[in-house]
Amino acid sequence: MTDTRPEVVPELGTVRPRRPPLGRDFGRLWTAAAFSNLADGLGRTAVPLIATTLTTDPLAIAAVGALAFLPWLVFGLPAGMLVDRFDRRVIMAGANTLRASAAIALAVLTVTGELTIWALFAGVLVFGLGETLFDNATNAVVPALVARGGLDRANGRIQAAQITIDSFLAQPVAGLLFAVSLALPLWLGALGYLVPIVLALLLPAAAARPRRDPEDTRPASPISTRTALAYLWRHRYLRALVIFTSVVGSAFSFAQAATILYFLDTQGVPPAAIGFVTAGVGVGALAGSLVAPLLVDRFGRGAVMLGANLLAAVSLALVAAAPGVVLAVAFYALMAFAVSTWNVPWGALRQLIVPGDIFGRVLGVIRSLTWGLFPIATLAGGLAARVDLRLPYIIAAGVTLAATAVASRLILAASRQTGPLPVSASTDAQATQPNSSSSS
DSSP: OOOOOOOOOOOOOOOOOOOOOHHHHHHHHHHHHHHHHHHHHHHHHHHHHHHHHOOOOOOHHHHHHHHHHHHHHHHHHHHHHHHHSSOHHHHHHHHHHHHHHHHHHHHHHHHHOOHHHHHHHHHHHHHHHHHHHHHHHHHHHHHHSSOOOGGGHHHHHHHHHHHIIIIIIHHHHHHHHHOOOOTHHHHHHHHHHHHHHHHHSSSSSTSSOOOOOTTTOOOOOOOSHHHHHHHHHHHHHHHHHHHHHHHHHHHHHHHHHHHIIIIISSSOOOOOGGHHHHHHHHHHHHHHHHHHHHHHHHHHHHHHHHHHHHHHHHHHHHHHHHHHHHHHHHHHHHOOOOOOOOHHHHHHHHHHHSSSGGHHHHHHHHHHHHTTTTHHHHHHHHHHHOOTTTTHHHHHHHHHEEEETTTTHHHHGGGGGOOOOOOOHHGGGGSSSSOOOOTT
16 A cells, blocks of 8 residues: 655755855966965075075064065055056966066075175065065955855965965975075975966956956046045045054064064973974964854854954963963964954955955055054064063053954944945945044
């Protein structure tokens, strides 16, 4: 006898839709960025080591690190203008051709015994110049290759690759290569810069030019930095977030000024083991970049950004209060986790808000304003560390907590940002944005 009773289907609950893949083109961009990060990391570790073979002057060796930030301060705005004017694929390829040429030139000078500290300074400046172009173009290309719903995941994967390569691959490999031959890290770095040249040129035509929102009816803007400055100034919400990011980022730089001395002198870490400290911190940063997209999906972009800053403030205070090296590393890794968790949605938010045809210039303005303050904050943190090596962390924790409290409504509103705001509409839309002041 046939059973004619209806089949009982168990209740499975709400099934979350499967997230679409980021695509092959994004895979090419990610691979290009990964190889460039490898080359950057090798140079970032090897160049100061090479400098110690040329001079014993601490100021000269410190200048190597300081010069790496100078191109962002001086060339950040022109780099953004170039990224908006020309084919972004060619910009990426040209930037890495420039950096590969500098690495090869330094390697040849090293092998022939002709390398001087001034040539090393020049090489660092060229590396930094190429970085402003390549990184700006990479950030600008992502929205052309990835749907809006995938921006957080895309930025998270790019940041995860950067952290993994810098913390766990480039630094130890550069040290080993340097021990074999002074020029070997430079040769391998040059190879790392060459691979992304091919990958960048293989990107689709959509990556070449800024993608314009179909609903954006404003006329095409002239290619000038003034347009980006005007957009950022009129867009009160974005402007306030940039100010907030500058304050908090400077607080982090202030805290990190004497990190090595803090672990060596206060926590008693042997110099040979300092790599384990940086690796532990890298674990936290990597975890943040991987978890951030999942947190954004679960709780929303604004809540994640607010929570990340609160966690960073608490972590900084805990680093200062840590009674031993294990807890100090754990709390520092927690702070790195919070910073990475913030960086992922913050990058996606910029890509959502800023129209594609002016993104390069606006990003150049933002990084010039924010990163230009970091060297000053670092010097100030060094002065505070002369009083007590724990003091910079305490001050940075207080500044971060206060700034986050003032800007809490502003940060939470990030979840309501869904797309670009045309320049012509930015002033009218201010009435709908949370109130902000220069302190946020």
